[in-house]
Amino acid sequence: MKPSKAPTRTTARWREVPKYAFLSIVALLSIGPLYFMVVSATNTTQDVLGSSMLPGTNLIANWQSLTEFQDVGSAMYHSIINAVATTVLALVVCSIAGYGFEVYHSPNKDRLMWVLMLAMMIPFAATMIPLFQLFADAGLVNSTWAVVLPAIATPLLILLFRQSARSFPHEIIEAARIDGLKEVAIFWRMFVPTMKPTYAAAAVITFMTAWNNFLWPKVILVNPDYQTMPMLISNFTGGYVIDYGALMLAVLITSLPTIIIFFVLQRSFVAGFTGVVK
Amino acid sequence: MMTPVVRPDRATTTPAKRAKGTPRYSSPAARRRSLTGWAFLIPAAALIGIMMFWPMFQALILSFQTGRGSNLDWADPLTFNYDRMLDDDIFRLTLTTTLLYLVIQVPIMLVTALVLANILNNPRLKWKGFWRTAIFVPAAISLVSYSLVFRTIFATDGLVNDALIWVGFIDNPINWLGETNTARLVIILGLLWRWTGFNVIFYLAALQNIDPTTLEAAKMDGAGPIRTFFSVTIPQMKPMILLTVIMSTNGTIQMFDESYNLTRGGPANTTMTMSHYLFDVSFQNNPNFGYGAALSYVILIIVAVLAAIQMKVGDKRD
Numbered sequence: 001m002k003p004s005k006a007p008t009r010t011t012a013r014w015r016e017v018p019k020y021a022f023l024s025i026v027a028l029l030s031i032g033p034l035y036f037m038v039v040s041a042t043n044t045t046q047d048v049l050g051s052s053m054l055p056g057t058n059l060i061a062n063w064q065s066l067t068e069f070q071d072v073g074s075a076m077y078h079s080i081i082n083a084v085a086t087t088v089l090a091l092v093v094c095s096i097a098g099y100g101f102e103v104y105h106s107p108n109k110d111r112l113m114w115v116l117m118l119a120m121m122i123p124f125a126a127t128m129i130p131l132f133q134l135f136a137d138a139g140l141v142n143s144t145w146a147v148v149l150p151a152i153a154t155p156l157l158i159l160l161f162r163q164s165a166r167s168f169p170h171e172i173i174e175a176a177r178i179d180g181l182k183e184v185a186i187f188w189r190m191f192v193p194t195m196k197p198t199y200a201a202a203a204v205i206t207f208m209t210a211w212n213n214f215l216w217p218k219v220i221l222v223n224p225d226y227q228t229m230p231m232l233i234s235n236f237t238g239g240y241v242i243d244y245g246a247l248m249l250a251v252l253i254t255s256l257p258t259i260i261i262f263f264v265l266q267r268s269f270v271a272g273f274t275g276v277v278k
Numbered sequence: 279m280m281t282p283v284v285r286p287d288r289a290t291t292t293p294a295k296r297a298k299g300t301p302r303y304s305s306p307a308a309r310r311r312s313l314t315g316w317a318f319l320i321p322a323a324a325l326i327g328i329m330m331f332w333p334m335f336q337a338l339i340l341s342f343q344t345g346r347g348s349n350l351d352w353a354d355p356l357t358f359n360y361d362r363m364l365d366d367d368i369f370r371l372t373l374t375t376t377l378l379y380l381v382i383q384v385p386i387m388l389v390t391a392l393v394l395a396n397i398l399n400n401p402r403l404k405w406k407g408f409w410r411t412a413i414f415v416p417a418a419i420s421l422v423s424y425s426l427v428f429r430t431i432f433a434t435d436g437l438v439n440d441a442l443i444w445v446g447f448i449d450n451p452i453n454w455l456g457e458t459n460t461a462r463l464v465i466i467l468g469l470l471w472r473w474t475g476f477n478v479i480f481y482l483a484a485l486q487n488i489d490p491t492t493l494e495a496a497k498m499d500g501a502g503p504i505r506t507f508f509s510v511t512i513p514q515m516k517p518m519i520l521l522t523v524i525m526s527t528n529g530t531i532q533m534f535d536e537s538y539n540l541t542r543g544g545p546a547n548t549t550m551t552m553s554h555y556l557f558d559v560s561f562q563n564n565p566n567f568g569y570g571a572a573l574s575y576v577i578l579i580i581v582a583v584l585a586a587i588q589m590k591v592g593d594k595r596d
Contacts, residue, residue, distance in 0.1 A: 248430065
């Protein structure tokens with residue numbers, strides 16, 4: 001009772017139509033809001049609310065009205081410092097930990113790994129208040145350290161590096177030891193250069209998470225002088241009259257670094273999220 | 279128990295025994311290596327301990343205390359903060375709202391992501407790179423950014439109303455963010471927009487790991503594409519589906535950015551999430567760390583219980 005197979009070419013093609021129609025709608029809904037954000041950054045408030053879908057000529061005026069009341073330079077500076085410091089430190093700390101857990105594994109280290117993985121289930125909300133007290137007692141409110149320190153060591157990143165260390169041939173390590181290379185040198189000169197894709201993937205997800213982080217910076221950066229870009233755009237709507245053109249420009253500037261990273265390093269972006277589970 | 283760690287005191291006091299017992303390390307080099315290993319993972323372990331485990335226990339202690347600012351003392355009765363929750367209407371509202379988001383948004387999102395991943399995985403699909411990029415790109419946008427874009431396009435005189443009037447679906451603009459139901463709908467639409475593509479990434483990775491011979495076998499046995507999908511593909515994707523369910527659940531329970539930026543919790547706190555309320559209680563107007571900590575433990579317990587249930591259910595279907 002098999003249905004007649006091998007339909008003619010045209011019917012096969014017609015059968016594809018719903019699929020492509022569905023994809024087109026999804027793609028349109030996906031890109032639409034972003035397109036509107038980009039276009040609106042060049043439009044006046046009237047045009048934004050008039051739902052203009054064409055680029056305007058108000059970009060420079062929007063920039064002027066944005067920078068008149070907001071210190072975009074300072075927010076950008078703090079966003080970059082926070083995200084870069086977090087990324088660099090997270091890569092160092094988590095990669096040596098992942099390597100340590102895999103290459104020198106012992107029952108006790110495996111137990112510790114298991115405990116650290118449990119931290120994945122701790123919601124940030126449950127640690128936020130004591131963390132605030134901790135940094136307040138240390139006099140580190142408004143400091144880069146307060147933003148960076150809680151974000152350096154994450155179970156997910158340790159896991160990612162442990163998985164990649166697993167694929168690192170153990171014979172290379174043994175051979176290097178026989179050649180008299182120190183353990184740190186083996187890690188630095190053999191492991192790091194071969195694991196560049198893992199580092200790229202880890203850097204992409206860490207930078208994006210740090211750049212987009214909002215709740216914790218909002219809690220710990222009390223002084224507006226230290227605010228980050230997401231905080232700046234969040235406070236933007238505080239007034240009665242909203243300059244939508246300037247707001248969309250600020251939102252665009254905030255999104256630009258992560259969008260660029262996404263387009264340039266899409267492979268690392270995908271690998272960063274899925275590398276752990278493969 | 280595994281091999282006990284050699285204690286230096288025991289080794290020095292009874293040198294005869296050390297020779298008899300199994301040595302912990304086969305050579306001094308091995309011992310040095312093991313210590314190097316510990317040195318490698320101590321920074322990460324210490325940071326996770328200080329920045330995650332310690333505050334978690336500290337929050338539990340805090341949840342049994344009352345007072346203003348840093349002048350905290352044991353609550354009387356000890357469960358004062360937890361008792362207060364039972365009569366707190368806003369807390370109950372944020373709890374139901376958060377669970378509502380979870381129950382409606384997560385299933386719709388994961389099913390859509392599963393369908394999209396299957397379409398994208400077809401090797402004969404045209405313009406695959408374009409579809410993938412278009413579907414993934416929202417995952418690169420910060421939660422605050424997209425919340426503000428959605429706030430703008432769902433404004434009363436915004437893009438969505440203009441489009442719906444133009445098409446002829448509605449005659450008068452809808453006050454999306456001014457009514458409870460529509461404001462909640464906008465939050466759910468926002469979550470779907472931001473996170474569906476993110477989950478497609480995971481499902482595509484899982485699909486690429488599926489053993490092609492199992493699909494061939496299903497075809498040879500006369501199974502159609504739908505049957506193959508449910509009986510062959512889905513079972514092999516189960517670990518990944520479980521992971522995405524747990525991730526999405528955790529994310530939704532802890533949601534803050536959208537509630538704070540898209541709707542500001544309004545109208546009348548009806549779109550406010552638990553984390554948003556926790557933030558207000560702990561850091562706005564009259565900060566109350568004790569009550570905030572108690573609220574945060576409710577979030578912790580919900581996350582733990584849901585994850586435990588999901589893992590149990592995920593295991594059973596084997």
